[in-house]
Amino acid sequence: MSPPKTAGTRNKADIVAVIGASGTGKSSYIKGELLKKFPRLLVWSPLEETDDYAGFSSGVVVRGKISELVAQVQTGTKAIVYVPTGDAAAVKLQFDRFCRIAWEMEPATKLLVEELSGVTMPSWSPPAWRKLSTAGRHRGLTIIGVAQRPANIDKDFMGNCTEVRCYRVNYDNDAKVMADVLRLQTAYAPGATGKTVAKKGMDQLRELPNFHFFHKNPDLSVRRGINKSL
Ligand SMILES: Nc1ncnc2c1ncn2[C@@H]1O[C@H](COP(=O)(O)OP(=O)(O)O)[C@@H](O)[C@H]1O
Ligand SMILES: [Mg+2]
Structure with missing residues (x-):
């Protein structure tokens, strides 16, 4: 008899950061590629x-009610879309509870967190989120974290990612963070006058057209x- 497989080896689990200014193509990539298939989905x-x-995944929407989220998880609803409600303090509390529930989901669940900058900061994130982004993939969870302003999100998250997708960012401090994460080298190309022009990594990120x-x-x-x- 072969030994039972652990969640960590049975599933291809990843942590993916999807970064870019509004309208650059993040959600389209997530829907078109990362969520093509999902045994179970929590957003x-x-x-x-x-x-x-919810429309994309034929999922059930839960608005601001953690008890209802728990009920949907327990009933086995395949795709659950949680929409936080209330002021910043209420949202922060909901995110902590959301992450704890996500941790308990069965292996192979895909977890998508949009607008990470609303719920984590460069030097702080809820312990339950940290646990997910450090150990979630060993539980077989795929975690997708999305941010428009990477300079504003928890620094450890990006370091734990197995993949990083970065679209255009519109601020130098965001471009600096991402040029570092991607280790972009200065690129040399002919300029308008034919003379070679050097372009730093952060400028390459600032100048990406939409969907690039x-x-x-x-x-x-x-x-x-x-x-x-x-
Ligand atoms: N490859 C593409 N070509 C044309 N339009 C696109 C493409 N990718 C996305 N879009 C459109 O651009 C808009 C913004 O894309 P979206 O993925 O929602 O961006 P973001 O999530 O970064 O704000 C959407 O209306 C989407 O349908
Ligand atoms: Mg989006």
Whole structure:
């Protein structure tokens, strides 16, 4: 008899950061590629009105009620989209509870957290989120964290990611963080006058057109690409 497989080896579990300014193509990538298949899905969706993860996944929306979230998890609802409600303090509390519940989900669950900058800070994040982003993949969970302003989110998260997808960012401090994460080298290309122009990593990130990205692979190599057409 073969030994029972652990959750960590049975599933291809990853932690993926998806970074970029509003409208650069993050959610389209998530829907089109990362969530093509999901045995079970749990989404933190502050911008559900426009993102419509429930429509995309044929999921059930839970608005601001942790008890209802627990009930949906227990009934085995395949896709659950949680929309936080209330002021900043209420949202913070809901995120902590949301992360604890996510930790208990069965292996192979995909967990998506949109707008991470609303619930973590560079030097602080809820302990339950930290636990997810340090040990979640060993439990077989796939975790996708999304942010428009990477300089504002918890620093450890990016360090724990197996993959990082970065679209254009619109501020120097965000570009600096991401150029470092991606270890982008200065690029040399002919300028308008034909003379070679050097472009620093952070400027390459500031100038990406919509839907263009740099992607750090699990083997740490970085590729440049464009979103698949919708
Ligand atoms: N490859 C693409 N070509 C054309 N339009 C796209 C493409 N990818 C996304 N879009 C559109 O651009 C808008 C913003 O994309 P979205 O993925 O929601 O961005 P973000 O999540 O970064 O704010 C959406 O209306 C989407 O349908
Ligand atoms: Mg989006």
